[in-house]
Amino acid sequence: xxxxxxxxxxxxxxxxxxxxxxxxxxxxxxxxxxxxxxxxxxxxxxxxxxxxxxxxxxxxxxxxxxxxxxxxxxxxxxxxxxxxxxxxxxxxxxxxxxxxxxxxxxxxxxxxxxxxxxxxxxxxxxxxxxxxxxxxxxxxxxxxxxxxxxxxxxxxxxxxxxxxxxxxxxxxxxxxxxxxxxxxxxxxxxxxxxxxxxxxxxxxxxxxxxxxxxxxxxxxxxxxxxxxxxxxxxx
Numbered sequence: 001x002x003x004x005x006x007x008x009x010x011x012x013x014x015x016x017x018x019x020x021x022x023x024x025x026x027x028x029x030x031x032x033x034x035x036x037x038x039x040x041x042x043x044x045x046x047x048x049x050x051x052x053x054x055x056x057x058x059x060x061x062x063x064x065x066x067x068x069x070x071x072x073x074x075x076x077x078x079x080x081x082x083x084x085x086x087x088x089x090x091x092x093x094x095x096x097x098x099x100x101x102x103x104x105x106x107x108x109x110x111x112x113x114x115x116x117x118x119x120x121x122x123x124x125x126x127x128x129x130x131x132x133x134x135x136x137x138x139x140x141x142x143x144x145x146x147x148x149x150x151x152x153x154x155x156x157x158x159x160x161x162x163x164x165x166x167x168x169x170x171x172x173x174x175x176x177x178x179x180x181x182x183x184x185x186x187x188x189x190x191x192x193x194x195x196x197x198x199x200x201x202x203x204x205x206x207x208x209x210x211x212x213x214x215x216x217x218x219x220x221x222x223x224x225x226x227x228x229x230x231x232x233x234x235x
Contacts, residue, residue, distance in 0.1 A: 003141075004140070004143075004144045004146055005144070005146065006139060008148050008150070009147050011155035012202070018112040019073065021039070021074060021075070021076055022076075022077045022114060022118075023036055024123065025078045026081075026083065026087075027061070029054030033122060034121065034202075037212075038201060038202060042219060043076055046068070046076045046078070049065065060083075061081075062093070062099070064079060064100050064101060079097050080097060081093050081125075082119070088125075089119030089124055091129065099137065102137055105141070106143075111144065115148055117131075118134065131148065134146075157199070159223075160201045166178060172186050178221060181214060181217050184209075185214045188207065188208070188214060192208070192209075192210055201219075204218070
């Protein structure tokens with residue numbers, strides 16, 4: 001009997017070659033930390049669609065929000081693991097979402113999907129209890145490739161390397177023009193780039209002095225902008 005190709009991976013889920021990236025979300029329209037924040041910064045239009053569903057009361061456990069593809073063919077699946085952002089993730093919500101995924105992936109034309117450890121980390125669940133649920137639900141799908149990504153805070157990030165190269169090789173004034181940032185934002189990024197703790201875009205979220213507005217400028221540059229000397233790194 002053929003079964004789904006399920007592989008455990010460790011690193012940066014955004015480097016996956018799978019066509020769909022799964023982002024764990026709440027049902028309140030907030031993407032303020034972790035993988036959800038990075039997804040919002042990478043795909044603002046995805047966030048707008050998700051937030052609208054939440055505002056209209058459509059988003060709830062068991063409802064999946066599909067978005068994309070973007071201009072590189074990447075799609076996003078917003079997978080609710082909790083009702084409110086302050087609340088813990090629920091095993092029941094993951095089970096409901098997996099059931100919806102099994103029922104609808106073929107209609108979505110999905111052949112490969114990358115998933116984080118659903119409901120773990122910020123959600124409070126353990127991988128030992130969640131992984132068997134995913135495998136039991138998806139393993140019978142013999143036409144699906146699944147990657148299960150464990151977050152590695154030290155993972156290499158080719159997109160961050162583009163930013164680091166900009167910061168290292170341009171004057172602060174040039175960096176400010178490229179990123180449309182004032183000197184305070186530029187200095188915060190330069191300080192972050194000099195820290196051994198900041199090695200990827202995920203860790204940049206936690207850098208001192210780097211707020212969401214600065215992050216938005218960085219992601220706009222990397223994923224939606226160009227200048228005369230640099231073609232941003234995109235998938």
